[in-house]
Amino acid sequence: MKKEHDKVNKKYGMVVDLDKCTGCGSCMVACMSENNVPFKEDESNKLDSITWMRVYKVSNKKPYPNNEVFYIPRPCQHCGGQHEGHSPCVSVCPATATDYDYTTGIVSQVYTRCFGCRYCMAACPYHARYFNWWDPVWPDGMEKYLSPNVSPRMRGIVEKCSFCFHRYQVAMEEVYGSDDKEALEEGDYQTACTQACPAGAITFGDLNDETHAVHKLKDDKNAFRLLERLGTNTKIYYISEREWVRRAGDNYNPGEKTGSVKYKTEGH
Amino acid sequence: MSTIDEKYQKVVVSPVDEIIGSEKGSSAIILVFFIAGLVASLVVGWVIFPKVLYSQKKQPFDFSHEVHSEQVEECTGCHFFRDDGTFAGVPKLAQCAECHEEVQGDTPNEKVFVEEYVAKEKEVPWLIYSKQPDCVFFSHAAHVKKAEMECKECHGDIGTSKSLKVYEENRLTGISRDVWGKSIGGFKSNTWDSMKMDVCAKCHEKHARQKEKETKHEQKNNYKGACFQCHK
Amino acid sequence: MKIYRRSFLALGVGAAVGTALSPLPWKMVDDSSIWSQNWPWTPVPKDGAISYEDSVCTLCSGNCGIKARKIEDRVIKVEGKEDHIVNDGGVCLLGLSGPQLLYSPTRVKSPLKKIKGKLRKISWEDAITELSEKLSGIRDEKSDKVAVISGNSKSLSTLLLKRFLKAYGSPNYFTRATMNDTYKQVIKKMHGVDATPAFNIDKADYILSFGSGIIDGWGSPVNSIKANSKGVDNSRKLVQIESRMSNTAIVADKWVPIKPGTDITLAYGIAAEVIKMKEPKGSASLKPFLNKYGLSKVAEVTGIDAAQITEMAKDFATNKSIAICGKGAGNTAGSFDEFVAVHTLNILANNINKKGGVQVIKDSGFFNWSNMKMDSVAKAANKKQAITGNKFPDTESFLNKLPNESVEVLLIANDNPLYTMADSDAVKKAFEKIPYKVSFSSFMDETTEIADLVLPVNVNLEQTDVVSITESVQKPGIGYVAPVSDLQFNTKDLGEILIETAKTIDGMADAFPWDDYESCISAILGDKLESLQEEGVIVNEDYRAKNLSFKFIAPKNEVLAPKGDKGVYPLVLVPYDSIRIPNGYIGAPPFAVKTVSDKVIKGKDGFVEINPVTAKQLGLSDKSSVKVKTSEGSCKVKVNLSEQIMPGVVAMAKGLGHTAYDKYLAGKGVNVNNLLGTVEDPVTGSNCAWAIRCKIEKV
Structure with missing residues (x-):
């Protein structure tokens, strides 16, 4: 039997231009607001602060005045793994609470199925997964802004970026419900962070679709992925014209050039 | 020899015999006890348990789908799809009030509706039989419009009912009994007898296998990795 | 019949078999897992129809176009409006937090009056009567003893507040001077027109930024x-000149650390080099003056390499260049001399009113105010001078003069002076002298807590208003602030309150002839209102001021020394704006606080950023506790060792250390304003302080 054809299957992904990212934090808040991400009194312990999208500040560690810095937004990388579907987290989940969605390439997380063993957190090389140590509590009256499209999570389970999958669900409802609309267009399904980014640094779309901007951008000569040599085969590409920035995306031996590590994977 | 045997039998066997004899009586008792336990627990499990598990709730007032389906042709006339493809579910007050601004029939229910709700502009707190837990995403558009399924396939004959049945709420989970199904044993003879996840999964898988045969393309996502199709 | 022990065993086995054959255990397993997956205390958001409603964000003066996503009547999210002249779909984290502010429990839920030292609920009717009686009572004798502190907003309701005070009879209307106000005065003096600046940084090839935080909230932040x-797409070159590496310096092509306070010298130093390479028309008069700025002297004063200055000058002279000023987010006035120096560069670049240059924007004239009818009290009072004299009515200057003035009634709108102003302890003391303070705040902030009367106004997403959009680099215009949410609490629009109150004060009604706020808006907008409401925005196509004259001005200061004795306070403390920590009159909402780095807030601790070299001299290590002392105050913070700051300079984030608001904000870090002093600019009269000298001690 033939594998599902590329044209049938979508592969949603993101390209982030690090030369444009300003570290303003809009993507983080857009994500929190879109996905009913809770907050608590003290969020300064970043290990237990739930941020599906987190912007990291990375420096070249050189002393003043040669210090340089870049910001890097890190959503879930939606790893395809070496054979599609072998994402690090999916492979270890004993509950099938996290799974690989073959039609979109999105790594799902079903909160009611998760029982909080946190194997996936240990397996994730990108720290993209967060554990709910506490019940989510919204201050009196603030539950009013909660969105019905995303179910709030309870204590004791793991959550992470879903590429705003509910937006895909909502967009598809329009396709199913419409008589003349056959398929999604590029703008119909965009993640909240992409939409909010004031710098226009994030581009989101179907990596398989030639008409989508990400299809071309991912092949930019300055594009790279995080920890590429692990073979995680992620769907988040980053672009920077600065060599040291690209170099920060993986562990390089002295003398090794960026771009030399391109992990070949099956089915892509 | 024989006397000894007989003696032996007399002396030794007879108590054994007695024991065996009494065992015949006691095993019957044990059986009675076993059956009593069995029957009692079966009664508890099949009859009492569901009565304890589910609380019975009444709808705010009665409603006849039958009467309405004579006036409105299709289910989607009241349970409509919004322009963005989403399903509106149980109609809101404003929609009902379009016809029911004033009392039309002479049923007491109609009077309650118009006086208590329409006049006071208060939404009717309907108890929804098919309400799923919050983690479930269900696209009516995908099933009704795209797959052209009948409403009946999941919702049964409610569309022709004369009155609203009692709403049974699971005391533990707070979910309507219709999701699990009327049969406490989980048996079903109709497609609409249960709205549990395995019912969805079974149907999805069946169609995927069928499609695989037809198109010769692997339809992996319809039986594996499909979590996000119905979860949010 | 005898019953043995075994009989009970049999009963038990029977029951077990029966139970196993009954649905009970299986159903219970299923149900208890469903129960444990859906705890009843985990909220389940109500479903409903999705709709989008357009408005304009009023949380800062950027005025982005927004669309609110609603489920039935609940606002669940704010998104940027595509194709809007300001933000074209983008939105900042404060705007995104709009729903958190709308539904915040820290909001003032009804009018309040201080009775026996406590704020208590009163009705709107009583509240307006109270205000009107208070104002009427002193109007005839001392109407000028009433003052207003208003946020720097360009909204119609703010203009109504200004009108209210004028009609009442007081010249004492104060607002926080921003870089825009200072630049306006530069334009007035150098070009002879009343106009607002806008900077086409998107179309410039070379940008020389004197500490302007292009991406730290400067101008219209998203824009x-x-x-x-x-x-970036056009490969422009951005050079960021400042002593601490801001986010703007991070994305800049070059960060040029400069000795604090020497920007004027650098600007003229570059001008002197530029003029050697090209001599634009009319710059002859500038030449002799620039002779003072020899390259080696400039290099020495600024601490910047001579070669680097030459390079900057060369790049500036040979590209389509623009120079910009206004430190950080530009929410402080800045120094007139510095702005003149920077604008001189723009004149040399010949970019005034040109693509990629400084746009000189005249008033749109879209607001059609009828002639205001004033009674004798108002007429007499308006001949008087404001407490700040003939200079810019800057709130900071007013507060400085307050100890020697008697103000009877103070109205405060869109500002939280007890938090936002420098040296808040002194402000608090000055406030104590004012017998009657009225707050129009919708939040229980620091200033509202000490108010005698609170008239809570509608917040962003609830309010109706019209704002003029000028701080945009594209075309200016006006935007319609539409209410997208029902009122959450018993609040009113500011305009509504003012019109209602004006009607009850003798002699003021003629100046407020409208029936209500709505008819006021339609009277002022006239036939434009309909299209404004429909489109959300009206663009002013003909916006450039014409007939500009050109005049160079020599500066009074060449170096702006920060306040404080160098001997006692060897370091310079720079407060900085971070777009993640809104520091205006609205406290940072929980979402924003959540994004703040653990090197800025950790638990309740705030941080001071210090270069390791400086730290070593002081014997400090990372995270050690220190006391930062200035001539105005002191505070305890922790050390954040950073290579992104010059030795000798230390920095602290603005927007922290609130004492009001909820547990998500209050008590976190310190309010750097407490440590700051004010320096009155000799020309504008506004506070031009941007830093202060300090010392750091181990604790």
Whole structure:
């Protein structure tokens, strides 16, 4: 039997231009607001602060005045793994609470199925997964802004970026419900962070679709992925014209050039 | 020899015999006890348990789908799809009030509706039989419009009912009994007898296998990795 | 019949078998897992029809176009409006937090009056009567003893507040001077027109930024970030000149650390080099003056390499260049001399009213105010001078003069002076002298807590208003602030309150002839209102001021020394704006606080950023506790060792250390304003302080 054809299957992904990212934090808040991400009194312990999208500040560690810095937004990388579907987290989940969605390439997380063993957190090389140590509590009256499209999570389970999958669900409802609309267009399904980014640094779309901007951008000569040599085969590409920035995306031996590590994977 | 045997039998066997004899009586008792336990627990499990598990709730007032389906042709006339493809579910007050601004029939229910709700502009707190837990995403558009399924396939004959049945709420989970199904044993003879996840999964898988045969393309996502199709 | 022990065993086995054959255990397993997956205390958001409603964000003066996503009547999210002249779909984290502010429990839920030292609920009717009686009572004798502190907003309701005070009879209307106010005065003096500046940084090839935080909230924040991205696409070169590496310096092509306070010298130093390479028309008069700025002297004063200055000058002279000023987010006035120096560079670049240059924007004239009818009290009072004299009515200057003035009634709108102003302890003391303070705040902030009367106004997403959009690098215009949410509490629009109150004060009604706020808006907008409401925005196509004259001005100061004795306070403390920590009159909402780095807030601790070299001299290590002392105050913070700051300079984030608001904000870090002093600019009269000298001690 033939594998599902590329044209049938979508592969949603993101390209982030690090030369444009300003570290303003809009993507983080857009994500929190879109996905009913809770907050608590003290969020300064970043290990237990739930941020599906987190912007990291990375420096070249050189002393003043040669210090340089870049910001890097890190959503879930939606790893395809070496054979599609072998994402690090999916492979270890004993509950099938996290799974690989073959039609979109999105790594799902079903909160009611998760029982909080946190194997996936240990397996994730990108720290993209967060554990709910506490019940989510919204201050009196603030539950009013909660969105019905995303179910709030309870204590004791793991959550992470879903590429705003509910937006895909909502967009598809329009396709199913419409008589003349056959398929999604590029703008119909965009993640909240992409939409909010004031710098226009994030581009989101179907990596398989030639008409989508990400299809071309991912092949930019300055594009790279995080920890590429692990073979995680992620769907988040980053672009920077600065060599040291690209170099920060993986562990390089002295003398090794960026771009030399391109992990070949099956089915892509 | 024989006397000894007989003696032996007399002396030794007879108590054994007695024991065996009494065992015949006691095993019957044990059986009675076993059956009593069995029957009692079966009664508890099949009859009492569901009565304890589910609380019975009444709808705010009665409603006849039958009467309405004579006036409105299709289910989607009241349970409509919004322009963005989403399903509106149980109609809101404003929609009902379009016809029911004033009392039309002479049923007491109609009077309650118009006086208590329409006049006071208060939404009717309907108890929804098919309400799923919050983690479930269900696209009516995908099933009704795209797959052209009948409403009946999941919702049964409610569309022709004369009155609203009692709403049974699971005391533990707070979910309507219709999701699990009327049969406490989980048996079903109709497609609409249960709205549990395995019912969805079974149907999805069946169609995927069928499609695989037809198109010769692997339809992996319809039986594996499909979590996000119905979860949010 | 005898019953043995075994009989009970049999009963048990029977029961077990029966139970196993009954649905009970299986159903219970299923149900208890469903129960444990859906705890009843985990909220389940109500479903409903999705709708989008357009408005304009009023949380800062950027005025982005927004669309609110609603489920039935609940606002669940704010998104940027595509194709809007300001933000084209982008939105900042404060705007995104709109729903958190709308539904915040820290909101003032009804009018309040201080009775026996406590704020208690009163009705709107009583509240307006109270205000009107208070104002009427002193109007005839001392109407000028009433003052207003208003946020720097360009909204119609703010203009109504200004009108209210004028009609009442007081010249004492104060607002926080921003870089825009100072630049306006520069334009007035150098070009002879009344106009607002806008900077086409998106179309410039070379940008010399004197500490302007293009992506730290400067100008219209989202618009500026967008402009920066366009610049990146066009391979523009951005040079960021400042002593601490801001986010703008991070995305800049070059960060040029400069000795604090020497920007004027650098600007003229570059001008002197530029003029050697090209001599634009009319710059002859500038030449002799620039002779003072020899390269080696400039290099010495500024601490910047001579070669680097020459390079900057060369790049500036040979590209389509623009120089910009206004430190950080530009929410402080800045120094007149510095702005003149920077604008001189723009004149040399010949970019005034040109693509990629400084736009000189005249008033749109879209607001059609009828002639105001004033009674004798108002007429007499308006001949008087404001407490700040003939200079810019800056709130900071007013507060400085307050100890020697008697103000009877103070109205405060869109500002939280007890938090936002420098040296808040002194402000608090000055406030104690004012017998009657009225707050129009919708939040229980620091100033509202000490008010005698609170008239809570509608917040962003609830309010109706019209704002003029000028701080945009594209075309200016006006935007319609539409209410997208029902009122959450018993609040009113500011305009509504003012009109209602004016009607009850003798002699003021003629100046407020409208029936209500709605008819006021339609009277002022006239036939434009309909299209404004429909489109959300009206663009002013013909915006450039014409007939500009050109005049160079020599500066009074060449170096702006920060306040404080160098001997006692060897370091310079720079407060900085971070777009993640809104520091205006609205406290940072929980979402924003959540994004703040653990090197800025950790638990309740705030941090001071210090270069390791400086730290070593002081014997400090990372995270050690220190006391930062200035001539105005002191505070305890922790050390954040950073290579992104000059030795000798230390920095602290603005927007922290609130004492009001909820547990998500209050008590976190310190309010750097407590440590700051004010320096009155000799020309504008506004507070031009941007830093202060300090010392750091181990504790």
